[in-house]
Amino acid sequence: MRSAYEAETVRAAERELMARLPEGTLMGRAAAGLAAAAAELLTRVYGARVVLLVGSGDNGGDALYAGARLARRGAGVTAVLLAPERAHPGGLTALRRAGGRVVRGPGGGAAEIARADLVLDGITGIGGRGGLRPEAAGLARAARESGAVLLAVDLPSGVDADTGEVPGEAFRADATVTFGTYKPGLLVDPGREHAGAVRLVEIGLDLPEAPAVQALQYADVRALLPAPSAESDKYRRGVVGVVAGSARYPGAAVLAVAGALHGGAGAVRYVGPAAEAVLARFPETLVSAGPPARAGRVQSWVVGPGIGENAEAVAEILAADVPVLVDADGLRHAEAAAVRARTAPTVLTPHAGEAAALLGTGRAEVESARLASVRALADRFGATALLKGSTTLVAGPAGGPVRVNPTGTPWLATAGSGDVLSGLAGSLLAAGLDGLDAASVGAYLHGLAGRFAADGAPAHAFQVAEALGAAWRDVRGE
Template sequence: MATVRAAERELMDRLPEGALMQRAAAGLAVSCAELLGRVYGARVVLLVGSGDNGGDALYAGARLARRGAGVAAVLLSPDRAHPGGLAALRAAGGRVSQDALRDLGRADLVVDGIVGIGGRGGLRPEAAELARAARESAIVVAVDLPSGVDADTGEVRGDAVRADATVTFGAYKPGLLIDPARERAGALRLVDIGLDPPATADVEALQHADVAELLPRPAAESDKYRRGVVGVVAGSARYPGAAVLAVAGALRGGAGAVRYVGPAADAVLARFPETLVHAGPPDKAGRVQSWVIGPGIGDESGALEEVLAADVPVLVDADGLRFLSADQVRRRTAGTLLTPHAGEAAALLGRARAEVEAARLATVRELAARYGATVLLKGSTTLVADPDVSVPVRVNPTGTGWLATAGSGDVLSGVTGSLLAAGLVPRDAGAVGAYLHGLAARRAAGPEGAPIVASEVAGQLAAAWGSVVG
């Protein structure tokens, strides 16, 4: 966020006074009009704080008032409201509310301009009451980000606005991409205000073009071994399905072959006869370019030490994480990718799960630093962190709530491990694997969204891959 603030200051220095705010207000007003459908006769309430977000809201309200909307401004700090914005609103026919709760109860749309990206902590009681009242009866549009959320981390420390849409300016803020703040932002709309994208960022999200460039593609002379072989240690007598799902993901992840080691070989071969199987141990199974270990292995931890001793990238997931120590990982010379969900991350750090879910960005960075490994933190927003703190954390933009289903993490481990075998570094493999996994889940769920199972996600991976490169 420091880079965004610096870019905004540099742009303001080059523009006439107030020009940047007018650009933001124009984009905000257009978005509000689109959400209303019909502006003339609509009732709009502005929740106005003392900062620039309040000024944006007032100038946008003036534009809507000139188009025939009835606009009332609720001033939370009347003595510090933006004077130019307030004068513009009044000149356009808008008014200052004398009964905030009554106006909110009649509103068609409410604009949240209470606090901006510099806000810290939750809303004060008066503002929290207004935010709750707005949510009960109207469409809520946040200016730049919902008031009460942390722009830098996505954390929510107290009451915060829950918006139907957020209109943000110049660049996406980390708090708009990371839960728990993300789910309070609603639909995101980015307004171009002429801001030069920062050269560096704390958080980034891959797009189709980025993923297409990273995906491995076989050359004319490739054979299955040159494309990479991924080894999978997964499943047990109790959880044979975990092995089947991890192999399903691995077969569709870009490597040329999959070696399976474990007690679920019969189940794996019955579903995927192209798999190379071995009874074990892993170091006797044949050459691989990466290992995936952990899904469904239960208490069978004996193979973990052998896999970690291999001089190839290793992905550790699920049950494998229960037996892992930071010293084991730090001794490795090849890359390591850990893929915990929030509960597993909490166990690795000795924290409560709620603490992890409330501070996902801080958690993934701490795990990566402590273990000296790349960490993919699964969940409502999947994050991928490099152990080098100067490298931006990647946020996966393709996830869906329908992925909260048994076995979906096993599929993700397989496809990501296959990408490691095909030559991607752990950070790229994690981000690309999560991207394809999310796309596949969306395809499986359909355009309207419907319950899915993990095997359906695996079945859609090829189509997801094709949609990226096509």
């Protein structure tokens, strides 16, 4: 499990550790890891031109000490001081003794950046709030236009460490070296997009058990994947009920059923007007004209994809005493009071536009504050909320860490992809996973299947469903 902690938690752990160590030890550890990462990004260190963008405080100190290490290995290192009077004195002394140069203020910085092979962003770090100030923003733009490799120290400057929000201009790095632990802003868009490849340098922090954000890894997903035993039958594996599709959108039903069947369901019961289309593709589906209560026994329901104005079906499904996943059109008919009254797990899977409607806000607000939005959804509805997007986030109804999904590809932004995810997560609910795990594992497999289906080229939703088996085998190491 990859865990991320908020800035104040990290600072408290750093203070506790520094009180037990000789002065400068912690910064020395960070600078050593930063310099090693910079050296790997450079074709060669000797003769390389390195520019340090140095703000006030410890973040600038890390950059200066790392620059000193690179200078001792033969790099030409220049520090551009954005706040000369507040630059880290020990770091400045170390850089000068190693032969590094210092430029005061942003005036000469652009010329230095234009000749650089690597630019190190040590402007603000995890304590920064708001976008970059104009002079720093100008240097960040110059760095992006220079063609140099861009490396951020701990966190790209201008990104909110706790939320990933980017309220103004920010440094856009090719890579980020972060210290002690991941920060939420490195894992959640739009911050994640600014961070590039992230490397964690351990510095010995003692952190609490409950982080702010978690990202499942292969081993975590493997441990959660349901597997049939010798005594399993289709009911023990899980039967998923799917209420999806309409005369206008029969494909939504086909794709939701595809997600459920490829996602491990023992059987799928389909209720809706697209039975003919579903049976043509999946003759093993058990179809019913409805209502859902007469379809037969299920271990979970998926309701919403392509159903249009069928509010009655949503109300009936929410009254059922089994796990329920609500997606797409179903979200418009899911009353918060009805969801909160449920005792069985409920999962809501909106994209940003649907989440905005559920929260009574604008889509831009949801997309710029994704972490706050998914928490607000889970709290308002008392349900697991899966917020789809460039980084899919999952928040549980009881609070706790938000899970961010690390898999996926931009090619998943295609019609019907969400319907496949609904069926897949519904099958995991039917297999016995709770709402948080079913949504998290479903998002992980769905993202992995998207990568396999696309393989660098466009892919459509049905190909994603067909690639779920490969994703499953990959996670299990088979």
